[in-house]
Amino acid sequence: MRARTLKISILRGLAVYLCVALIFGGIIGPAWGQSLTWRMPKINPGLVRAAALASGLNSLDTVRIPRVENLGDFLRPSRDARMAAIQLGKALFWDMQAGSDGQACASCHFHAGADNRARNQLSPGLKNVNPALQGIFDVTASGGGGPDYLLKEGDFPFHQLQDPEENNFNDRVVLFDTDDVASSMGVFAANFVGITPGDPDDLGISFVDPIFNLDNPAALNIGRNVRRVEPRNTPTVINAVFNHSNFWDGRAHNLFNGVSVIGPLDPNAKIWVADEWGNLSQVTVRIPNSSLASQAVGPPTSNLEMSFFDRPFPLIGRKLLSLKPLGLQKVHPKDSVLGLLASHRDTGLNTSYKNLIKQAFRPKYWNSTNLIPGGFTLMEANFTLFFGLAVQMFETTLVSDKAPFDLFMKGHNSALSRDQLHGLLVFLNQGARGNPPAVDVAIRQAEGALGKKIGAGNCISCHGGPEFTDAAFTSLRDGPDLELIEIEDTTVLDGGLLAVSDVQGLLDNGFSNIGVRPNANDLGRGGIEGGFPLSFTRQMLNPALNFLLEGVLDEFPCTPGVDCPAQLLVDGAFKIPGLRNVELTGPYFHNGGQATLSQVVEFYDRQGDFGDLNIAFLDRNMVFIDLEDIDEEPLVEFLLSLTDERVRQEQAPFDHPQLFVPNGGTFDEEEDFIEVPAVGARGRLAAGLDPLGTFLNLEHTD
Structure with missing residues (x-):
């Protein structure tokens, strides 16, 4: 544990305060024994606000939604069409009929845009680079674990040290470790056979799941299957519209190709278009700033999330086009988007998916009597296009810009408490890396008021901008262009402690390796999709792959083969998450290995868990973290100020239809x-419901 030294004592601060009060006649009058009121010196909110602004923070309502320049090529040119697209997107997102066996997109995003379930949420290292280590469940810290296990407080964090704040990697004593991931359950294992129009359940042939079965590793009985679980923790969809790319590894490409997740990494992806005579042809499309559309079309065909194995998307379209939207679910008559379409005495909507598509999209994408090869209609064949763009249009409305922090940045000095102001300065303080002058001024004033030193959280180095993530457009923008690849200093170990090296490396901006898990557990941004590297850096360095960067990167930060650093910082790097509403979106990190924000802060205080193993790839910003014990709770309190009460209360635009989400059980028993x-x-308050809570209903402060 680092020595904690208070440079300014509380007594000295009090003495200074009393002297000032004496000079200005503040407290000593003719009768010393009269009523004496002493007020704690205040942290100056104006100086803190100036420090936040100088660091690039602001209210989220100062940020524009990224513009999709060619959206008009696909949507009809009217306000009604845009509204129809949003209605279509919200219905598709929440509809349980979209999955093979009742899973909706919302089944993993129903709680503040994320998932707070605790039963059957463990996934056993499915992303490990060694196939022999995939699918092996570990015993949890409390002695439980395995399929259908109910997580509890004692299982966290997933990496436990004898001294949770020990930042010298040579002196650490590990008490517990697991490569299991806390994630979200999806479908039961089955091979897709087909659909029956009008039936929400797909036809499939179930098989014994060798991993997600209560008898793992000796699974023989289909009836002992449990729902399959994704390999990474579920991120929130709220404010995701501001991200340049989505998913933890960024594979949801900024350029939507109308068909699949990975944009130009799927060069064969084409949509169908009808000419004025109804003749059909295939075209390649690139729809910019549409990572949410790319993301949306992934889960419906994922055999870990919503789909039986090998289910084609056009058949999802055929099924949904034959069904009443949200036919299994109630829709509130006052739903901010779907209320006017709600069947007030029944489930679902008083319209069809076919009608919503026709209202929203130009006819050339759905209007033809000709069939494409395979016997699909044009509307069925282009269902990925409609699904992706419509869900993106809906998720574009999910912006939480009314948190106490936003009020504070608008000039409401009382919006943040004294502890939250203190925590904000910890968040902004970059320590030895150096601060903007306004930050140093605010820190000096606050240290005088607190009578203690303010530690360096250095959070702002990765969680910048009003979105609180460097993966967002605000932080990536460099003038008119985007700085998607960056040259950075690297990190070394010096006597077991992290230090900055004079060697430089290349990284994908907005992605960071902070030593959550060893790289071999999950390569993250260093992975491969569609036979191509996900990393923009690797695409740049290989001239044969430069075509993947067309329309993505205008210029390179160095010349490959000439002056580019040899070291790459992409393996084990993950998209930096935004911090808004983080109070409600636990568990945390890509492995879901921390249950509370206090555990997250302890992780950073010790400068990560696997910085020694990942040292060649580690983000140098971990070096500059230097927290004091007294700073940790105020930092957590500040993070709580990023919660928009509309999210906690599920008020518009965060209201929603009814949903039934699985919460454990086996294939042959009642789930x-x-x-x-x-x-x-x-x-929720108007509906007589309690506000949303935290993961496992845990307190974030000790």
Whole structure:
């Protein structure tokens, strides 16, 4: 543990305060024994606000939604068409009929845009680079674990030290470690056979799941199957519209190709278009700033999330086009988007998916009597295009810009408490890396008021901008261009402690390796999709892959083969998450290995868990973290100020239809389900419901 030294004592601060009060006649009058009121010196909110602005923070309502320049090529040119697209997107996102066996997109994003379930949420190292180590469940810290296990407080964090704050890697004593991931359950294992129009359940042939089965590793009985679980923790969809790319590894490409997740990494992806006579042809499309559309079309065909194995997307379209939208679920009559379409005495909507598509999209993408090869209609064949763009249009409305922090940045000095102001300065303080002058001024004033030194959280180095993530457009923008590849100093170990090296490396901006897990557990941004590297850096360095960067990167930060650093910092790097509403979106990190924000802060205080193993790839910003014990709780308190109460109360635009999410159980027994009640624009309070809580209902402060 680092020595904690208070440079300014509380007594000295009090003495200074009393002297000032004496000079200005503040407290000593003719009768010393009269009523004496002493007020703690205040942290100056104006100076803190100036420090935040100088560091690039601001209210989120100062940020524009990224513009999709060619959206008009696909949507009809009217306000009604845009509204129809949003209605279509919200219905598709929440519809349980979209999955093979009742899974909606929202099944993993129903709680503040994320997932707070605790049962059957463990996934056993499916991203390990060694196939022999995939699919092996570990015993948890409390002695449980395995398929259908109910996580508990004692299972966290997933990496436990004898001294949780020990930052010398040579002196650490590890008490517990697991490569299991806390994530989200999806479908039961089955091979897709087909659909029956009008039936929400797909036809499939179930098989014994060798991993997600209560008898793992000796699974023989289909009836002992449990739902399959994704290999990474579920991020929130709220404010995701501001990200240049989505998913933890960024594979949801900024350029939507109309068909699949990975944009230009899928060069064969084409949509169908009808000419004025109804003749059909295939075309390649690139729709910029549409990572949310790319992301949306992934889960419906994922055999870990919503789909039986090998289900084609056009058949998802055929099924949904034959069904009443949200036909299994109630829709609140005051739903901010779907209320006017709600079947008030029944489930679902008083419209069809076919009608919503026709209202929203130009006819050339759906209007033809000709069939494409395979016997699909044009509307069925282009269902990925409609699904992706419509869900993106809906998720574009999910912006939480009314947190206490936003009020504070608008001039409301009382919006943040004294502890939260203190925590904000810890967040901004970059320590030895150096601060903007306004930050140093605010820190000096606050240290005088607190009578203690303010530690360096250095959080701002990765969680910048009003979105609180360097993966967002605000932080990536360099003038008119985007700085998607960056040259950075690297990190070394010096006597077991992290230090900055004079060697430089290349990284994908907005992605960071902070030593959550060894790189071999999950390569993250260093992975491969569609036979191509995900990393822009690797695409740049290989001239044969430069075509993947057309329309993505205008210029390179160095000349490959001439002056580019040899070291790459992409393996084990993950997209830096935004911090808004982080109070409600636990567990944390890509492995879901921390249950509370206090555990997250302890992780950073010790400068990560696997910085020694990942040293050649580690983000240098971990070096500059130097927290004091007294700073940790205020930092957590500041993070709580990023919660928009509309999210906690599910008020518009965060209201939603009814949903039933699985909560454990096996294939041959009655599953447990949680009902997520339909909520209208006025939110949970108006519906007589408690506000959203934290993961496992845990307190974030000790």
